[in-house]
Every structure is written in structure tokens, then in C-alpha cells.
Amino acid sequence: MERKSNSGEWEKMKKEISELMTEGRDYAHELKFQLGSSSSDQESREHLAKKILESYHKSLTIMNHPAELDQVSPHIHGGGSPKSDDSDQEPHQNIKSSKKSMPRWTEKVRITPGAEIDRTLDDGFSWRKYGQKDILGAKFPRGYYRCTYRKSQGCEATKQVQRSNENHQMLFEISYRGIHSCSQAANVRSAIPVRVLEPNQPQEHENLEMVKESLDAGHHNYNHQSHLHQTLQYHLSSTPTLESNNMMLQLADQNIDLFGSTSFSSDLGANVNYDYLASHNVGSVSHSTSNSPSESPFESFDPNNPFKGFRGF
DNA sequence: CGAATTTGACCTTG
């Protein structure tokens, strides 16, 4: 065998592949999510599939033709076209974890009237709102939140909360970015995306099921998924902070598996419908302040009742 | 009075 070249080249290649694979994973996450969601169009799914294939292709190309590294693999970030090279001007150094590489995922939370919102929308983390923006085509503004402990503990986790256009029930799309590194991460159970399925799922997934299966076929190891989840919880409850963070990063890599089969039935009653993940929270910082904040479109459903005394875990 | 939110300006990105 021919060792390709110096170790620098190898490292570079390794990094590129890693990024590509990460990108592919993220797209796969999104696709997986959309497959499980009733609201996603064929077009975006195809787009995602294309992106995934692209990632594979590039990775393979790099491995087979390391010389072309520079051309093949620009840079990856979610959502956009694979162009742009930030090799030139860098306004700000990304010494810290660049946002690009942060794990991202989205969940949808539906709330039917009568649900205990305050409790339902609380993922256990403390969030601090830092912005709100009107989004084109969206009826409600999008809220931007970051971890309360960003300053004190350098926790970079953020999330965006978007209420979907007027539906009968309130539907929120919550996008998370970054993993909590704050001390809260050790205490919050579901800092990791774990899918929660409702018993009465829509019969939407008929056509999708095939695609889904073909996806799953790639990593057909259903059984250890729940094991993974258990491992996670174990770590979360037994490990203070940073370790669990690493743990979660690893797990973030395995989300695809987790989504596949891990399922709970919430004992919250029929009011709550988790479309995706287990962790969520719609913006209202329910830990230190405001319970019935203002007339923000998010809290506008203001439950006159804080439901402070819900049963513990 | 300190902490959280609001909100318009400013920065980034496609």
C-alpha cells in the first residue's frame, strides 16, 4: 500500500472527511425527521437525500483522490449550497467551536388546548431570549434563545422557536443548536434528542416507510439503540458536566439510530403530541422569572396557570 | 437592584 503523503495531508483529509460525514449525518437527521413528520414536501426530502449522497460522494472522492482535496471539499454548513471558502478573510477567529460544526436538530411540538403548556414546553433548561425576528412568510415571529449560563459557564446551546401559521392547535417548531455544556446538562434528562412517539400516529408514513427502511437498512442495528439511550441516561445522571457533554456529542452522532426505535408513551395524557424529540421548551424561562410574560406571540397562549406544582419525576 | 425581556440597529449570509 502506498501511504498517501505526509501526516499533515492525512490529517487534513481526515478532517475534511469528518466534516463531510458530519454534514451527511445532519442531513440524514433532518431527512429522518421529515420522514416521520407529516408536514414535509417531497421536494425537500429529495433535496436532503441528494445532500446525503453528495456527502458520501465527496468523502469517497477524497479518499480515492486525496490530491483533489481542495476542490472536492469546500466547506460544509447546513442548508446551503456547498460553496464558499472562508480560507481568506476571517472576521472572527473560530477558536471556539464554530457554529457550523455544532449539532443541530429540530423538533415540532404540538399543543392542543387544555394541555399544560408550562410543563409541556419545558425541557428543563433555562433559556434566555436574545432576539425576535419577523420571518418572511411566517405569521408569527421567531424567537431566539440561548442558554442562561452562556456567560457564566460558556454554554453555547441555543434554540429558535417558531410558531407555525395559525393552525387549530398550536404547533411550534423548535430548532436546537449546540449541546449544553452547562451544569444543567447533567441534571436534565432529555438533553438529547430522543424520539417520543404517540400511540396514535397518523397513517402518513406509508410511502415514506419504504424510504425509511432503506435508510435504516444502512445501519440495521435496532437493538442496541435503546441500550444507547440507557447509556446516555446513565451518564447524564451520574456524570457532572463536561463528560456528559462529550457523551452527548457522541450521541448526537448516533441520533439516527436513536430515532429509529426508541419510543415512549408519555403519560401526560393525550394533549401533548411530540412529533420529534423529547426535549423542548418554548422560550418562557420558567425557572427564574416570568411565568406569564407579555403578549409575545409565543406566550400569547398564556396559561393563566403556571402549573408550578406538577408532580416530580 | 439585579436579572430577564423587548426591540430597533447592526452584522452575516446567500
Next chain:
DNA sequence: CAAGGTCAAATTCG
């Protein structure tokens, strides 16, 4: 350039 994302001063909350 426009849409999205973030900053930060002013304001509100507890």
C-alpha cells in the same frame, strides 16, 4: 440586497 441572526440599550419584572 434582502432575509435571517445577533447585539445591546432601554425597559420591565421579581
